[in-house]
Amino acid sequence: MKIKEGFIVRKVGSQYVVAATGKASRDYAGIIRLNESSAYAFGLLKEDLTKEELLSKMLAEYDVSQEVLSKDLDAFLDKLREANALV
Amino acid sequence: MIRVLLAGVPVEIRNRYSLMEQICIGYETDLPPKFVFEMTDADWAIARSWNLDTTDDYLEMNYLCYQTARILLQKGILFLHCSVIEVDGQGYAFTAQSGVGKSTQTRLWLEHFGNRARIINGDKPLLRLEDTPEGPRMFAYGTPWNGKEGMGCNAKTPLKALFFLRRGDTPSVSPISDAEAIDFLLHQFMFSTQNTQEMIQLFDLENLLLEHVPKYYLYANMTVDSVICAYEAANGTPE
Numbered sequence: 001m002k003i004k005e006g007f008i009v010r011k012v013g014s015q016y017v018v019a020a021t022g023k024a025s026r027d028y029a030g031i032i033r034l035n036e037s038s039a040y041a042f043g044l045l046k047e048d049l050t051k052e053e054l055l056s057k058m059l060a061e062y063d064v065s066q067e068v069l070s071k072d073l074d075a076f077l078d079k080l081r082e083a084n085a086l087v
Numbered sequence: 088m089i090r091v092l093l094a095g096v097p098v099e100i101r102n103r104y105s106l107m108e109q110i111c112i113g114y115e116t117d118l119p120p121k122f123v124f125e126m127t128d129a130d131w132a133i134a135r136s137w138n139l140d141t142t143d144d145y146l147e148m149n150y151l152c153y154q155t156a157r158i159l160l161q162k163g164i165l166f167l168h169c170s171v172i173e174v175d176g177q178g179y180a181f182t183a184q185s186g187v188g189k190s191t192q193t194r195l196w197l198e199h200f201g202n203r204a205r206i207i208n209g210d211k212p213l214l215r216l217e218d219t220p221e222g223p224r225m226f227a228y229g230t231p232w233n234g235k236e237g238m239g240c241n242a243k244t245p246l247k248a249l250f251f252l253r254r255g256d257t258p259s260v261s262p263i264s265d266a267e268a269i270d271f272l273l274h275q276f277m278f279s280t281q282n283t284q285e286m287i288q289l290f291d292l293e294n295l296l297l298e299h300v301p302k303y304y305l306y307a308n309m310t311v312d313s314v315i316c317a318y319e320a321a322n323g324t325p326e
Contacts (some may be wrong), residue, residue, distance in 0.1 A: 010290035010294070014266075020280060022279050022281060031269070033266055033269060040242065
């Protein structure tokens with residue numbers, strides 16, 4: 001899976017904001033706010049990755065247990081799916 | 088056709104209805120335009136699809152504002168749906184869902200501060216970050232689009248505070264998080280998600296707004312106590 005073309009992420013204050021632009025905005029009109037680690041995961045997903053690959057890249061960057069991170073990633077990926085942000 | 092200066096940028100507006108020229112009085116310029124705004128047939132089709140229950144002259148006025156907003160984003164200039172009042176050379180912005188009482192607060196500030204205060208814009212000022220001797224500050228500029236009451240002037244003021252207005256029985260001020268402010272402000276900007284670069288500009292300007300202007304929730308009632316409460320939050324309580 002990877003981020004669909006047209007989705008952008010920008011830092012706004014302490015938050016990271018994701019929005020659909022161009023053709024992608026036909027399917028999603030809102031914004032998603034992400035924390036820093038989720039924004040990092042969002043950046044990684046510019047490449048096509050499986051969840052396992054994403055997990056191992058995140059574990060290399062963040063000092064957190066695999067169990068906790070896996071749960072966080074599931075919630076993050078659900079958010080992206082709801083926004084039609086993944087292909 | 089009229090040439091006006093918007094937040095320091097000269098533009099030409101090719102209007103069909105005289106209303107547009109009327110609201111532009113006081114903003115005229117002789118400078119050569121950087122941008123030309125005109126509603127094409129395609130623009131009229133979009134404007135009509137908004138289903139605003141309004142006459143064509145008002146539709147043109149609103150659509151040209153939207154068109155202007157999208158182009159000025161490229162210049163780092165941002166329309167924000169809010170009212171801005173200036174007191175002693177410092178600007179105070181109020182944003183709210185419609186009906187919460189922006190114009191009431193504005194009127195209360197004018198009454199309280201008298202000739203120390205003036206309204207910069209009652210509805211849609213332009214915001215632009217500019218250098219000053221004290222460092223960069225976010226300025227609010229008056230625009231021809233100043234709301235139903237037509238309150239505003241062709242002037243600019245550095246923003247001292249941005250208040251997110253809510254109704255409250257007892258006036259109070261409390262912090263608003265970046266997350267809450269972002270969710271709220273999304274509905275107070277004008278943009279089109281069609282253009283990726285425009286959206287990037289929008290968020291980058293919003294980032295500058297949050298960085299350079301202190302923001303607060305203001306729970307306000309219809310008395311002068313709300314004015315004092317907000318003013319002291321932004322300036323400190325007098326000894």
